[in-house]
Amino acid sequence: MADENENEKMDNENQKPEKMFTLKKWNAVAMWSWDVECDTCAICRVQVMDACLRCQAESKKDSYGKQDCVVVWGECNHSFHYCCMSLWVKQNNRCPLCQQEWSIQRMGK
C-alpha cells in the first residue's frame, strides 16, 4: 500500500507539482497588552499590564488569585487601573492627568 501511494505521488509530481512542504500544525504565539498610550498607571505608578499595588498585595494571600485588575479608559483617552480609578473618583471626579471631568469611555476585558 505504502509503495503504491508513493508511486502515485511521484507520478503526481511529474504531472502537476505537489508542494514539497505542507503545513501540519502551527503553534502560533502572540502577546496581548492593553492598548494604552502610557504604560504606567499614573495613580499607583505600576505598569498597567501588572495588577495594581492593592491587587498585588491581596493576591499574595491566595497565590493563584485571579488578578482581574483591568484597565479603564476615560473620554479623555487617559487610562488607569480600574481599581485605582474607582478609588480616585470618590475623592475627585476628574482625570488625574488632564483634570477633565472623568467619564468612562470603555473598560478592558
Add this chain to the structure above:
Amino acid sequence: MFQEKGQLKFEDKWVHMRPIVLKLLKQEPVSPAEWQELFYDVHLVCLWDEKGPGKLRDHLHEDIVQFIKQAQNRVLAQRQEEALLKAYIAEWRKFFTQCNYLPTPFRQLESSLQGKTTSAGTSMQSNNNKKGASDESIVRKLMLDSWNESIFSDIKHRLQESAMKLVHAERNGEAFDSQLVIGVRESYVNLCSNSEDRLEIYRENFEAAYIQSTEMFYRMKAPEHLANNGVLAYMRYADAKLREEEARAQRYLEAGSNGVIQCCVKVLVGNPLSVLLAECAALIKDGETERLQLMFRLLERVPEGVQPMLKELENHITQAGLADMIAAADIITQDSEKYVERLLELFRKFSKLVHDAFSDDPRFLTARDKAFKSVVNDTTVFRLELGTGRSIAGKVVTPESKCPELLANFCDMLLRRTPLSKRLTSEEIESRLRDVLLVLKYVSNKDVFMRYHKAHLTRRLILDASADSEKEEDMVEWLREVGMPADYVNKLARMFQDIKVSEDLNAQFRTSTERHDAINIKILNAGAWARGSERVTVSLPVELEDYIPEVEDFYKKKHSGRKLQWYHHMSNGTITFSTNSGKFDLDVTTFQMAVLFAWNQRTHDKITYENLRLATELPDGELRRTLWSLVAFPKLKRQLLLFCGIASAPKDFDEHTVFWVNQEFALIKNGKTQKRGKVNLVGRLQLSTERSQIEDNQSIVQLRILRTQEAIIKILKMRKRISNAALQTELVDILKNMFLPSKKMIKEQLEWLIENKYMRRDEDDINTFIYMA
C-alpha cells in the same frame, strides 16, 4: 544559794568544775551527776559572781589551749606524712565532737556575757533564741579559734604539704587512703567560725594549696608529655587528665568552686594552644572526626580556642571546594548536572564533617555556610559576564559566578522531557529540585537564576515540553517558600494561568470555525512573559498568514481594549516534507518554515541568500542563523538544505551563496536510511534576538540599580536619618533575595540620590544620611 551576792566566789566553784571539763575534753566518761553539776555550777557562777563569767571564760580558754597543746604534741610526734595526717585527723575528730558537747553546760555563760551588752530579762531571752538559731555559741567559737590559733597555724603547712603529697602520689598512680585528704579538708571547712563565709579558711589555705600543687604538677608533666608523645597523644592525655581532675576535685574539694579545673585547663590547653591549633588544619584535611571532636572538646574550654578552628574549617572547605571545582572544570563547565551533583557532593561531605566532628555546633555550621557561599559565588572556574557592552557603558563590570545559570539549566533538565527526567522517578526529581534550592540559598545573585529559570520555563511552556506540569507548579511554590521575591514568583504563577487560559481560548477558536485544526494559538500576557522583548519581522508563508486576521477577529470579540503582537520567533510547528524517496515530519520554528516554504514554488531551484532574504524579510542575523540550522543541524547525518561554497559559521554566508533542498534527504537509523520519520529541528527555542540579549544583560544591571535606589529610599523613609554603616547592613538584608549589591554600586546610587535631592549628607557628619521628602 541564798547567800549574799559576792559571797560565792568563782574560784571556789572552778575547782569542782575543772576536772569535769578536762574529762569532757579528753572524752573520758562523765557521770550524769557530774554533767548536771556542771550546769548548776555554771549557773551559780554566772548568777552570783559579778566577775564570774569573764573569769570562767578565761579559765576555760586556758584549759582548752592546754589540751590543744597536748594534742599538738601527740600529732607532731609522728614523723611520717601519713601517720601525721592520721594522728591529726584523729585528734581533730575528737576535738570537733567535743565542740558539740562542751558548749552545752555553758549556755548560761553565753547569756551572761551577752547580757553585758544588752540590758536584761526579756531581751536577753530573745537574744538567746537568736543565738540558738544561728548555732553560734561563744564557747564553740572559743574552742575552734583556739584550735585554729595554736595547733592549726603551727602545722597547717605540714598538713597541707602532706595532703598534697598524697594527692601527688595519687596522680602518679599510687593508691592511698583518700579519707586522709578528705579528713584534712573537713577540718579546714569546719574550723571556720566566720558565719558570713564558712569556706574562708578552706579556700585561703587548702584550696589554694591544692590549686597550686595541681598547677605545679601539670606545668611539669604537660610539656614533657607533649614533647615525648606528640600533639595527638597529648590531646588524649589532656582530655583524660581533665576528666580525672574533675572527678578528683569532686572527691577532695568542696563543691561550687571551679578554680582547680580552670587552672588545669589553663595549663593543659591554654599554654600549648598554638601547638594544638597548628595540628587543626591537617586533622580537618584528613577528616579525622574523632580527633577533631577531642580537639573541639578541649579548645572549647579556653576563650580563644574555637575561633581559630572555625577559621581553619572555613579555609579548608573553601580551598578544598574550589580545588575540586577547578580539577573538574572541564566536565562541570559543560554539564550542569555534573556541576550541581559535584557541588552537592561537596556540601554533603562537609556537612557530614561538621556533624561528626563538631556535633553540628551552630558556630561551625555558620563557618560551613560562609565557605559554601564563597565556593558557589567564586568566579575562577567560570564566570558570567554581565556584558553591558563596554563600549556603551564604558565601565568594567565585575564578573559573577556562573553558578545561578547552571542551577537554572539543571532545573530545566529535571523539569523538561529529557533523558535525565525520564530516567528518574518523581521522588528523585523532587529531591534533586530541593537540592537545587539548597544550593540556591548560598548564591548571592539570585536574580540571575530567576532570569534563566524564567527563560527555561517559557520555552517549556511554549513548546509544551514539561515532563510533569504538577512538579512545575510545585517548584513555583518552593521558590516562594525559599524567599524569592513575590513579584517574580507571582509572574511565574501567572504564566501557568495564562497557558490554561490559552488552552480554553484555543478550544473555543477551533469550534468557532471548521477548518482550523492545524492551528494552535497561545495568547499570553505580555507583562508576565516578555516585557520589552523585541519582535522580529518575518514574511509568513501564505498558509500561516491566512490565520492571522481570523485569530485577531476572534480575539477582539472575546476581549476589548487589548492589542495583539505576534511573537513569531517563539512560534513553531510541524510540516511534512515529501521527497522522491520518502516523507518526513519536521518540527520546525516559524522562521525555518518561512525559509523552507520558499522552495514550494520552485522545488529544484537553487536560491541565493539575497533572494531568500527578500522572500522571508528576516533580519540578516536571524536569516543566517536559521539557514545554518538547516544546513548544519548537529543531529542529522543528511542535512535538509545544501549550499555551495565553504562556510563554517553563519557569518560565512554571503549574498551570493546559493542554497537548494537536499532531495536525497533521509533519516539514518542504525546505519539504514529510513523513508519515513519525524525529526525535531527546533533546537533551543529562541526567546529573544541577539540585540535584546545584550539588552537583557543590561536590564539585569539596570534592574539592580533601580532596586538599590528603591531600597535606599525605603530605608531612609523609615529611619529619617541613618549612618552609612547601618544603611549598608539594612540594604544587603533587603536585597539579599535578589542579589548582593557591590560597595561600588551602593556608593554610586547614594551619590545619584543625593544629587537628585532625595536625600542629603549630614553637615556635621558626612557618614550620616538624611531623608529629604
